[in-house]
Amino acid sequence: MIRVLLSALLLLAPAVYGQADGNPHNWDRLRRCDHTDYDPPCGPCEGIGGIPTGDDNDAITLTSCSIVANASDVPEPVAPVWGEQWSVDPYYEVLIGKKTDPFCFSVIPSNDSVGELCYRPDFGAQYYDVGGESGALRFDLNSKTVVGNITSKIIHEDTNFWIVNKFPWYALGVSQCICSQVREGGADGNKLMYPVNPDWTKQMFYIGRETIGIEYTGTEQTLDHWAFGPHHLWSTPDKGEIIRMWQPFNGLQVFPEGTNRVPQDQSLFESPPPECKKEGGALFRIKCDDDGFPQSEEEMKAAVTKADKMRAEEPVPRDQYKGNDFNHMSNVLNGWLQDGDAETRACDEWSVEELQQLQAMLYLARESSFDDIYQSVEDNRRMRKDFSDIENDWKQLTEIMEGVEEEHIAHRIRRDGHCHEAVMWFVHHLTQDVKQLMADAGVVIPLLSMEAHGAPMEGDHAAHHAAYGVYQEQVTCSSCHASY
Secondary structure: OOOOOOHHHHHOOOHHHOHHHOOOOOOOOOOOOOOOOOOOOOOOOOOOOEEEOOOOOOOEEEOOEEEEEEHHHOOOOOOOEOOOOEEEEEEEEEEEEEOOOOOOOOOOOOOOOOOOEEEEEEEEEEEEOOOOOOOEEEEEEEEEEOOEEEEEEEEEEOOEEEEEEEOOHHHOOOEEEEEEEOEHHHOOOOOEOOOOOOOHHHHOEEEEEEEEEEOOOOEEEEEEEEEEOOEEEEEOOOOOEEEEEEEOOOEEEEOOOOOEOOOOOHHHHOOOOHHHOOOOOOOEEEOEOOOOOEOOHHHHHHHOOHHHHHHHHOOOOOHHHOEOOHHHHHHHHHHHHHHOOOEEEOHHHOOHHHHHHHHHHHHHHOOHHHHHHHHHOOOOOOOOOOHHHHHHHHHHHHHHOOOOOOOOHHHHHHHHHHHHHHHHHHHHHOOHHHHHHHHHHOOEEEOOOOOOOOOOOOOOOHHHHHHHHHHHHHOOOHHHHEOO
């Protein structure tokens, strides 16, 4: 999975794709007003945006804005300046792009707003050195995601792109490195992208002067408003220092104190990052070769061992992995788990929240080619839903179970279902190498619950029926591993 937080690419999507996409989410002229294809043309305090949370027009906290002067009243505005070397700390953004994975990790600014979009809030620092020795861009960011809070280091040098994520699960500090190459608009086959050209602001058109609210600071500033296509920026009238940028389907960027134009510390741009190399690298390395550079698709497929593929293609478990009934099956499989390298913990020692966090990590670490095999033959090991639908099921069940006493059987059914599903994902969706890496890092795996839960009776609590419905989808191992 690729989490691309390349906010500077907000500036590279060609303007000709603006309103030409039909404005499919019906955003009004406050949230979206392209410099082209709008009649009447955008004026001051239009296309201002804010902090968005979803695709609906009202799923945004718009910033404040009042007009100080029209463009015709300011005959020689100071042009906005990007510069060749600068840093900014603090830095805030909401990254927007097409939703291509359930966690919104693979968010790349696109050329249109068609489809479901991701809205990822991040904050931290940004370093830009295109005019220096490295010719690179770096972000150090903190993000709140559905799998917990993560910190990220992102480096873009030449056409290579590295993302190093550090996850908080169980305080282990599990790390992930993704090696990639970014393409224009995020589409396969498009041209590869380099860090932003420092002269990009020369294409901007002056809109007017406004007093505008600056998100995350609680302040308002009088700034000059510039636009090009769907891209808008606000800069200081005296120096052209960029304070705020907005593109309705690429993102919001806030530089509260402008950009500090000083020579950059070249050690910040070490590439490849040490976490991306095989020797001493991160626990999860995605699309990285041994030296930390991006792999091709062919190289990635070759990395999956023959033994892993054969195990995925084996439709029926061998006799040593079977039991006479549910209890015996669970006992047999638990024995294999306990004999493995990963640390285990009894199912009843886990909370539902812990199990969901573990499952999110397992989903991230999965080998997708295994699921392709399972899906092709409708194997019970297949992922029956994508993670966004699975997460929605979890949320709905949480709502149904609100107020249900802790001792109620519905809670036990829910927990036991998660244990079975987590074990199935661990055993059948990870390569042996990744399992070993997890074991070396101290990641703990639950054991299977020994109890086979029966269907609730008519008149039982709604939470009991709901939990059992999800449980049936999670506990599929008995269809193959039990002989009854």
